[in-house]
Amino acid sequence: MPKLEVDGAVLVYDDEGPRDAGDVPLVFLHGWTADRHRWDHQFAHFAGGRRVIRLDLRGHGESTGAGARTIDELARDVVALLDHLEVERFVPVGHSMGGMIAQTLALAHPERVGRMVLVDSISRMTYSWARGLLLAVSTLLPFKLFVAINIQRAFAPGFPKERVRAYINASAATPREVVMTCYGAMRAFDVLDWVDEVPGPTLIVHGYHDIQLPLSQMLRMANAYRDAVVRIVDAGHEVPVEKPAQLTALIDDFVTTPA
Template identity: 25%
Template sequence: MPLALNHLDTGGDGVPLVVIHGLLGSADNWRSHLKQWQAERRVIAVDLRNHGRSPHAPGMAYADQAADVLALLDRLEIPRAHLLGHSMGGKVAISLARLAPDRVASLIVADIAPQAYGHGHDSVFAALRRVREGRPASRGEADALMAEHVDERATRLFLATNLVRGEDGALALRIGLDEIEADYPAIMAPPAGEGAYQGPTLVVRGARSAYVTDAMLPALREVLPRAELETLDAGHWLHAERPEAFQAAVNGFLARQAG
């Protein structure tokens, strides 16, 4: 049964833009973008299962995550939407577009390809487990615990967005870390569904990211044959590193769509 996802909704008319975050992200990460986009259209940012304020449940398969988002569209009485997904969220968006293309007005995929990837989050999971075990009283203490496993401060700051103050006063994780780790292979797998999504598509990639290389483009176009490609001078978190350029790419693409 699909989960009832938490979401942020700007309200407004027309075909909405639904924003889907990546692994260990949340709808909150997109608030600054929502403020910009809401002037033009209704924008909905979701918390995927085991992320943000959404329920925790076993299983991270893309068919299940796409069903969660589709159930949210049904609950909000949205017949069609533009989908924007970053990283893991991009695979969720591709899955939904393949499984229910009639519900997708257009597709925007940020720095991910519709293929399997190798494992690469062991240190991140170790850092989060260390925080959970250490029960830090402050964000400074949490950062020090994470630094035992993750050197990059920018990554630690991103992970810290998953911390909340518990009833005992200690900082705790709001994500379903055990559920995410247990089905991590499903996250690294290709999107769900078969065949190609034939609707209008934009793929935005980072020039300093290895997630969408030139070598991946032929296989990408088999799944997304109408994909326009935009390359930004950024890494994997291109929407955070180059927010204005990212917004311009998204806005330009959406302006060319009918809804």
């Protein structure tokens, strides 16, 4: 299990697949309170034919380190890892907060990002007055209850309850400081006015039943991109684990279709 020390954190990562395939590596970026295993289905599929990289973001999963106060900080960790692995060009595949990191990378390093995949993510966190107040109040709840409420509502109705409980328990194992600082980083994230500068094609996959990051906000983002392909999936916010095979097929089709 390879590790890299970056700015006070130790990042655990996986780097698999052939180096001589000629394809640009895929870099999988997980979401808030999750870990690199959210991508198990996609990682296993693509590792057979191309280089694939995934990491536990700082403070998440098996990685250590304090929580990031901005999405930029998390993006810098990813750049440090890719520089260490001598990866110049790559395709970021980001879920939720990972999609925010992917967009940050594409805007900061357009010469390195040819195309991008965003799953259940947005470019600007927008709230009504009432929802903003509700979210602010929710941070005052006991920590485990705060996490449980947020993870529970991430899944579409009908997703197996025992699997939801397992994800809640895994998320609650993330240090409180990491959970809350990254939560603040997501709430402050806003690149909507700049995403039209992303030069390459972008695949946007979103769960129809996503109430964490609503479909309407995603469509507003998609409309701001120069070259976006949108696919709606019958799932909630956790498309990588709710509809893994469908997501893998969509990504496969996107990355193998000539630009």
